[in-house]
Amino acid sequence: MSIWALIYTRVQWGALFVAGFGDRSANYPLREVWTHHTVMTHLSPNATVAQEMAEMRRIERVGQDRFGRGISYNFVIFPSGRIYMGLGASRIGAHTGGRNSISLSVAFAGNYETNRPTTAALATYELLLRDFHKEGIVAAPRTNGGHRDAPGHSSNACAGRHLQAELPGVNTRASRPAVTTAAPAAPKPAASKPVAKPAAAPPGSYADRTGWPERPVVQRINDQLWEDNAYESTKFALVEALRRAGYGTDSVTAWGRLQQISRWLRGRHNLRGPETQVEIWKRFQTYLKSVNRYAGAIDGIPGPITVRGIFGWLNDIRSAYL
Numbered sequence: 001m002s003i004w005a006l007i008y009t010r011v012q013w014g015a016l017f018v019a020g021f022g023d024r025s026a027n028y029p030l031r032e033v034w035t036h037h038t039v040m041t042h043l044s045p046n047a048t049v050a051q052e053m054a055e056m057r058r059i060e061r062v063g064q065d066r067f068g069r070g071i072s073y074n075f076v077i078f079p080s081g082r083i084y085m086g087l088g089a090s091r092i093g094a095h096t097g098g099r100n101s102i103s104l105s106v107a108f109a110g111n112y113e114t115n116r117p118t119t120a121a122l123a124t125y126e127l128l129l130r131d132f133h134k135e136g137i138v139a140a141p142r143t144n145g146g147h148r149d150a151p152g153h154s155s156n157a158c159a160g161r162h163l164q165a166e167l168p169g170v171n172t173r174a175s176r177p178a179v180t181t182a183a184p185a186a187p188k189p190a191a192s193k194p195v196a197k198p199a200a201a202p203p204g205s206y207a208d209r210t211g212w213p214e215r216p217v218v219q220r221i222n223d224q225l226w227e228d229n230a231y232e233s234t235k236f237a238l239v240e241a242l243r244r245a246g247y248g249t250d251s252v253t254a255w256g257r258l259q260q261i262s263r264w265l266r267g268r269h270n271l272r273g274p275e276t277q278v279e280i281w282k283r284f285q286t287y288l289k290s291v292n293r294y295a296g297a298i299d300g301i302p303g304p305i306t307v308r309g310i311f312g313w314l315n316d317i318r319s320a321y322l
């Protein structure tokens, strides 16, 4: 099983703020992977998903208060072995000063100066390193070390002495074939099912600012895919779907992909000339209904049910293309 099937999404844990400082997927493979600890609540390996999701929202709040761009880390692993998307791999975070745009950050939730990491958490990390290397996201299936090992950060205690001590072993195991490492204990999130809508966004948050249905349809889909909530492999699946449909894959920039999606939507729905956004959304809702991903009204108003439909559909094509 790929690490992607285990990662709880931003929608699932209820991310509220914009994800990081921009897209860097054009720079894959990332050259470095730095390990952190959050030095916040150290949950038990038996913690519930709800407890971990609440902690994710606290971690996000700390990052938002410090840097103003949501959660600071790309991924977060808990003592249970469960893993949650922070920013996702493609977004630039605020974790390892001077290396943020070229490195992936993986944070272990809790304090590893005073606690030992669990075998389940380490196994999840090894799976991430191995799979991300296989997918070309990181240059090597290894972490460069803890935060304190990064140039200019030697006075930092992060990632805690007990976690630091495990990192050479993590690298050894991550470079072996998959069969030699125990599977992580984390249960599979319901990737292709609609997920619970997070609590209402507070006024002024990112989620509150992206209004429906004023935003053009293509921009809205792009926002969802490249700023929020989507599996990395879902994005790749969409690009692959576009390529097979004859709409090109030359561009890896956000703007280029926006153009691809636009051309593809217009081609699929035979749109000519000026059409209202409502008409485009109606056609898209009709399409989602035809693939059993939308049960709402064909009203041209893209509410939460339409968005969940788009994600369900993208997860469908993800399994078809990967």
Ligand SMILES: [Zn+2]
Residues within 6 Å of the ligand: 035, 036, 037, 095, 147, 158, 159
């Ligand atoms: Zn750190």
